Amino acid sequence: MDSQTIVAPMTPAGVSAVAAIRVSGSKVREVVRLLFGESAFKNLKPREAKLATARDYRTMVGDDRKTAQVIDSLLYIFFEGPNSYTGEDVLELYPHGNPIIVRELIQVIKSVEGVRLAEPGEYTRRAFLNGRMDLVQAESVADVIHSANRDELRNAHRLLGGALSKKVKTLTEQVMDISARLELDVDFSEEEADPDYATWGVKISAIRESVESILKSFKGKAAVSRLPLAVLYGAPNAGKSSLVNALLGEDRILVSNIPGTTRDFVEVRLFLDGGEIRLVDTAGIADKATDALDALSMEKSKEILAEADMKILVVDGSLDERRETRDESCASCHPENGVEKENVIARNVSDEAIHPDFVVISKSDLLDERRETRDESCASCHPEQSEGSSESCLHISSKTGEGLADLKRAMNATLFKKTENSEDLWITSEREKTCLEEALAGIDRALNLIRTNPAVELLAFEMQLVRRSLQSITGEISSEDVLQQIFAGFCIGK
Incomplete structure (x- = not known):
């Protein structure tokens, strides 16, 4: 492993209240001496937050340290190896988030001999090489950072916590136990009776079932990380753009009383309880x-x-004739019989191929006073009772905010459906999938040998291959090319 000390910002470029910089390696103490002086160097204690003024002591005049240029007043924490993220001595700096300050601090730190800028993923790579985490956990660090919804984030945390690693380790130990017994049979094959292949078959089949179960949980990152897409559509001037702005809480899209203002679909990002989604405002669809x-x-x-x-x-509620002439008993508004929803769809959708999953009656603040005397028991007129059911029509006012919370709940329930096995984990790494497939192929070959040609030597060889495939998942066996491929996709500073 590279013996040089590395430095990089942990926060994105740009202006912020606070930035973060990480230094890792044997020169960390020298960096403390250079930035904060001899006293800070001598009194350095692990895991103690210190407020200090960082100076560029290269600029001081003579021996007068007060003449050194001030960089910033900041907090710093020292982590003594091996009890740190990388397993090495680590210094974390928390200056103000001015890019000039961050850049100057890094330049001063790099002036220490043996210190260089970190490469992408190098901190996590050092953590792996120093035994702070295995390869599955190292890969999951990127998943934690880039998870697009809560389920994906929970799964990434399970992987980072070692849930998959424990499963793989148990399987590896089982394979190693079988391999040891098989190799023992090879060594003493001439002195003992034939091995009990039926017993081997049962044990290997059980391992196969576990490997196959993990393999079936694979979900490609492209599919998992894909943001759900919700699309608003309707007639021109129905209030779609106003609804998008109301959901976002800001005027993101141009709104006008002139029909046809939106000529092309406009995509924004909206955060719901379950995660981030893509929300699209479309041009009006007329007859x-x-x-x-x-x-x-x-x-x-x-x-x-x-x-x-x-x-x-x-649907523009202020123009909806059905609402103007509806039964005062509110019978037509009951969502459980679907009457209102289907009638609204029939009146407002000319293309039968475009069937909505949800109907929103907009501009409820402009509706007549009969809404104030409606039947209080009517669930479709009171979205708070329907809990965002996709079978009802929600009355929305982008101006007053009426119904917005219910619409968000309905969108969240549809786009982030709870899975039955929410405690189960899944794998997203193509590398891990390939290793599992290789292990499964080796197990199948071993089982075929037991059925057709139960030679102990061949069986032992196949189980060795299975063990190596499983060990490759957690990184017990890994090559430089594999590590380079994994960590090259990480951001600098992680």
């Missing part, structure tokens, strides 16, 4: 296009609707 550009806009809207995980029809 007939007013011109060629309008026709193209509607075609684009239909294309994005075809990709949607949730299609939300937005």
